[in-house]
Amino acid sequence: MATAPDTKKQPHKLVMHGHERVDNYYWLRDDSKQSPEVIAHLNAENAHCQQVLAHTEALQECLFQEMVARQVKERQSVPFKYGAYFYWHEYIGDAEYPIYWRDASAQKQRDLQILNANVRAKGHAYYDLAPIEVSEDGTYAAIAEDTNGDRLYQVSVKHIKDDNFLNDKLVDTSGELVWCNTGRSFYYVKMHQQTLLPYQVYRHRLGTTQDEDELLYEETDQRFWTQIAKSKDKASIVIYHGTKESSGVSLLSADDESASVVTLLPKEENHLCWLELVGDRAFILTNWQAKNFKVVTTSISTIADKSTWHEVVGHREDALLENFEVFNRHLVFSQRVKGLPQFIVKSLESGQELQLEFNDSAFSAYLQDNLDLAAKRVRINYTSMTTPESVLEFELSSGEPTLLQQHQVAGEFNAQDYCCEHIEVGARDGQQVPVTLVYRKDKFSLSENPILIDGYGAYGFNVDADFSYSRLSLLDRGVVYAFCHVRGSAMLGRHWYEQGKMLNKQNTFNDFVDATQAIVALGYGAADKVLATGGSAGGLLIGATLNQAPELYLACAVHVPFVDVLSTMLDESLPLTCGEYDEWGNPNDKTYYDYILSYSPYDQIKRQAYPHLLVTSGLYDSQVQYFEPAKWVAKLREYKTDSNSLLFKCDMEVGHGGQSGRFNRYREVALEYAFYLDVLARAC
Structure with missing residues (x-):
């Protein structure tokens, strides 16, 4: 095995509540992302990862081609009507991005091209297009684009029929746009330069510069984020003010280009709401x-x-x-x-x-x-x-x-070859944890199959049973896939979420460990062939689990993992801080400090054996900064007592969502699957 990068140790003291932590790898944080030393270290990690997995390159290519081959290249969406026109998009040939069309009917006649995203993406390693917003009269399209993955969108305006772009350019927006009904101005949300949270609502008049835009609302409470939408009756612009536990609503008239913001529902602690307006009636969730x-x-x-x-x-x-x-x-x-x-x-x-x-x-x-x-x-x-x-x-x-x-799935695919099950397994405190599994019937043998266990468990976010073109490559090789709906999701209701957050977070990790053991005991997988994966807050789940029960897993892939929880939650300059207090707690309070410290993956690394690990990140990740996984990997190398592989791949051109494009994104999946299959082959 190739020699891993030797990461220098440079002690950095962090003191809070009279408790001292020493972070030897704090130096890997570079907010400018331009430090030659840091960039050199990340490049060295990438070279190491590539060198170790070099013998799997043929397998990676095979997996990638399988995933691409399952996609029907010529694909069109179902048209939907907005105003006087029908809108739809299509993918053509090997194109990574769609072409957007407008028709007078639902017959997809390609009357008028709104945008070819492939042309817009040309020259960019990463490209994301927010939903295109068309003015009510159908004259203009406001287009918001992110070209490096940091979720800061630049807005352009196109005259649809004339097929040309106006000079209007807006930067640092959230990507949310709502047109005034006159079609001469629109509203957008600007992101905070430091926290990268959406916090200001502006009105932009066509033909003017961004510095002339009118500020209509500014959020001063850093716990809250700001969103905008148009009511279904098109009479109002709705402004949402929200945290994970509190909300409020304001309104602007969609007909009046000089409208002022009016409070509809004042911000209220412990009240969450979303609404729809129809005439003089409001429907409120x-x-x-x-x-x-x-x-x-x-x-x-x-x-x-x-x-x-x-x-x-x-x-x-x-x-x-x-x-x-x-x-x-x-x-x-x-x-x-x-x-x-x-x-x-x-x-x-x-x-x-x-x-x-x-x-x-x-x-x-x-x-x-x-x-x-x-x-x-x-x-x-x-x-x-x-x-x-x-x-x-x-x-x-x-x-x-x-x-x-x-x-459609191109090539040989028969849904009847696969079995999907939704079961419940017991956790240590008597709670029943939902688990969704899928496997190929003719490849399944009781207690013999490799099994990949996935999880997330945060923000009340639920992951349902969806189809995956890439997952078939594992299922067809006999790997069982299981998603554990642990506490921290809201799979069983709001109480299920509340039991997996704040001072109850340990339940999330317990559920994942207990579900792993229960699934194996039921024969869905072999005890010595258990794999695990998670991303972002799911990366925190895997990171904490590996500190607490590493012996259960043969190999894990962890993506953009939120693993330095305590340090991040103590730094209010980072996006994942003030707005996250309702999820993790505020460690400026010693009670929360001690509790977060007890599970924070970076802080709880032990001198013990860990599974084979593949860790991925993106240099421009604005949600979980690249230095969290970089430091985590460095400290794991220092502490772990095994000879298992520990690989870190930091994509130097993307952010939290990884690679873009309908085919290109499968490169990352192919790398992950090749890592699993290689470890399994060597373990047999």
Whole structure:
């Protein structure tokens, strides 16, 4: 095995609450990302990773070609209507990015090209396009682009019919844009230069420079972020002020180019809400006196008086209400029962409810492109671990489904060859942890298969059973895949989330360890062939788990991992700090300091054996700074007592989301899978 980089130790003392920590690798932090010494170290790590995995290059290429070959290269989206036109996009040939079109009908005639993202992405190693926002009259398209992965979007404006760009250029935006109904100005959110949180709402008039833009709202509380949207009736610009536990709402008239911000719902601690406005009515998804949320309605003029709120969808202890869509005569809401999604159509006139039916027992689905209040059907994007992404429409009156589109898998694929299961396993405190598994039937043997266990467990974020073109490469080689819906997600309701955050965070790690052991005991995988993976907050999950139960895992891949939790949460200049206090706690309080210290992966590294590890990051990651995994890897090398591989790959051109492009992103997946398969081959 190649010799790993020798990372120098340069002690840096960190003192808080009378407790001293010494960080020998603090020097790896360089906010400018230009330090020759730091860049040289990252390049050395990349060279080491490449050298160690050089013998897998043929396997990586094989895996990559498999993943690409499953994609149908010529692919079009289902058109949706906005205003007088239909909009859709398509991928052509080997193109990494789509072309966006506008038509007078839904027949996809390619009447007018709005944007070719491949042309815009040319010359950039990374490219992300936020949703294109078209003015109400269809004249202009506002285009927000991120070309290095730091989630700072530059906005340009295109005259669609004339096919030329205006001189208007806006920088450092969140990518969210909302047009004024006149079509001569739009609103956007600017990011804070230091915290990189969205905090200012501006109005931009076409033909002016950004320094002439009018500041309409500025968030001074660094815990809050700011978002904007247009109401479904197009009468209002809605400004959301939110933390993970608190929210507020303000309004601007969408018709008035000189409108001022009006407070609709004052910011309120421990109240989360999202709303839709239709005429003089407001429909509100709220957790006020409803831990798992409910939907209420009231008039806009009395909305601040909760005594005027009338219940439309009631609170349930056994169901988490997640989202809704309003139509003239119906309300469609999505909820989660025993970890599985449900969609209900409710008549606003009779109150009658109708549950929509889907084919799979475990699936992922979300409301999509329902822009018309008068629509007679609701559109839902649907997929499962054995069903490629599909677009369905259901009759609101009867629930009758229509399949508008289902993506195809090129080559040999039969969904019946695979089995997906949704089970529950016991944790040490008696709680039942949901687990979703998928495997290839003819490759499965009880207690013999390698198994890859995945997890996240933070922010109340739920990961449903979706289809993966790349995952098939593991399943077809006999690897079982399992996702553990540990506490910290909201899979079983808001209480499931609350039991995995703040001073309950250890439950997240316990659940993952206990689920791993239970899955193996049930025979879904061999005890000596257990793999694990997680990214971002899921990287924290894996990092903490490996300190506490490293013997359970043969190899792990950890992506953009949030592993230096204590130091980050003590530094208010970083994006993952003030806005994260509601998730992890504020370590300026000794109670939270001590608790975070007890599990922080970087601080709790021990002199013990660790599994084989592949760690990835991006130099321009604005969410989890590159130096967290860089320091973690260096300290692991210092402390670990085994001879297992420890590889670190820092992409020098991207951010938190990794590589972009529909095919190019599979390079990273192929590297990860080759790492697993190589370790498994050497272990046998």
